[in-house]
Amino acid sequence: MTLAGKLAQEWRSQLQTDLPGQANAHGAIVSWLLGENQEQFDTFSHTQLDIARQAMDYRYRILRDRYLNASPERAYRNLIQRLSGLFLLRNKIKTWISLSRDRQRTVVDVLQEVIQELMQQDSYLQQQTAWISQCTPDPRLRNALVLAATEEYCLRPIRNQPLLMYRFVNYLRRSQRGGMTQVPTADFIRLVSEEVNPDDADGSVSLLDGQAISEYQDAQAQAQQQEIREAVVDNLAAYLDEKVGPEASEWLKLYLQGKTQETIAEALNMPIKQVYRLREKVSYHAIKVFATKKQPELVAEWLGG
Template sequence: MAKDLEIAQKWLERLQTDYPDASRTTHEGVVRWSVGENSDRLNQLSDRALEIVLQSMEFRYSILQQRYLGVTPDTAYQNLIRRLGGLVLLRNKIRTWVALSRDRHRSVINVVQEIVQELLNSDRYLQQQMAWISQCTRNERLRNSLLLASVEEYCLRPIRNQPLLVYRFLNYLRRSGRGGLTQFPTKDLIRLVSAEVGTPEREDSINLVDAQTLTQYEDRQAWEERQVLRLKVQQEFETYLEENVDPIAAKWLRLYLQGYTQEAIASTLEIPISKIYRLREKVGYHAIRVFALKQSPDLVSNWLETSLKDHCLGLTPTLWEQYRQSLDPQQREILDGFRSGRSVEAIARELDLKPSQVMTEWSKLYLGAHSLRNET
């Protein structure tokens, strides 16, 4: 059996198990949406690439299950806006903009709704998704659920360690504010660029559409790889919390990543809200100071793109230089030693320190860069 047919059959069996009361057409519609429009591509993928695609499908299905499938359209839409509005980085940016604008009566929810509506009206990817979903099923309610799940997954895609929705918000500001894309300069010339740009000799041309298609494909591949890393980090961190902290901490993490508020988590786990807040602080401490720093540093840094060797701890070149200048000579030597790939023992011998002292200093360096990155 071909890979695409085998995968589709497994998803159909899973849908029948998860939702035994749903109709056959509902099961098939969700399966078609999960597998994607060009199912033949699955037959041509390597085992590694296929694993990434399957993880991506799993991620999209989990979003659909948690907030959109089997609920009313109004509830599903509210779940989407609440989920997107709960992004801390986006919420802070919107609140700052509202505070500085003339429209101070607007709320975060209002702005998120406008951005989502603008995406549905103009974003090419979401319009392609709407066209594909209309082919997956004729059930309007199911179409609505599949579309909202697609919107959430698309808006949460990480671009340079920030959700894609944050960049769409910045585009929204440029269009809605003066001097944005909707206003043309009155004195400057406007240059129109065609799909092809000729070389000076005009014997050849560079097709911008082909370059754009290639870039979109590479971005999609990179996103799928990040999703695999994200799920792996989540699973390993949950296991770490269960074994080293408290099984309840792992349950808190799962609910938190699903978009539950602290109050909702307290109600679900039947735990006092004060204990939930202490649990959040404990999970945050272990996430940064133990799991990311000592338990699985390579896994976390590859996912966040904050490795010392390749990404300078996630700092821009300017911040990296400022950060280095703020260190004393011994700290710089330790930092350079880790960046060059030397072991803790080798660095300790060179600086006449104990390995534990080197690790203590490295912890300070890592947390210092983490704080600087978050401040900016």
């Protein structure tokens, strides 16, 4: 049996456990996860195969958690909600809207246009859509697979930023008019100085708002820091779930929401003494083990008190 055949067998076994009532969809999901070029697995090294397994598992969890059992309308809303939840991207879109002529538009409006343009013009998503149409004739399942593939693709990290961020920048370059982002190649460009000297004023007037620039830069720095914090929280929660138990990751989420130990005890249906012991375990694992490798100052700040 080829390696692709073994992987397919493993996935069918998992789908039978996870989705026993959707046997008709198992074959299509397996084909989608393995991809169109299944012979490539036989050429993979051990490390490459591990990465491929992790990628398939990641895509499957996206499909299962947000799209597979949802109606087409609900599934699309899930995609928009997931992508609009990217803190840095949302701030960039808001900033652009505030500086544009059409300030009635919302973040969701702009995001939908970016995603629509991406799905219509991006060669990878077009290839994925074509492959998915070969995997299943079921329109509802095809829709779920396309949305899952779109989310995974948009969130791929490129230089520590999601790919969708760069697609938004490209969208701005194509959509804006009258600015340096879209310059007619046949026309002359008039370069404007930062300052002008109006005829009816004594001094020069700056065309750049220094305070606005400073506030924007501060907002960008805060947004990047917030994304780092969110990533650390997610990694720490996953670590605690694996090493201590699911109640530890739940304790962390409630603690970071500002809940008291008594409130956490009620939420977890756990004696208060056990909650305090759980806090000690979380603090030990987080500060002594996890924080030695990832953002120790943030973890110490959260759990040091």
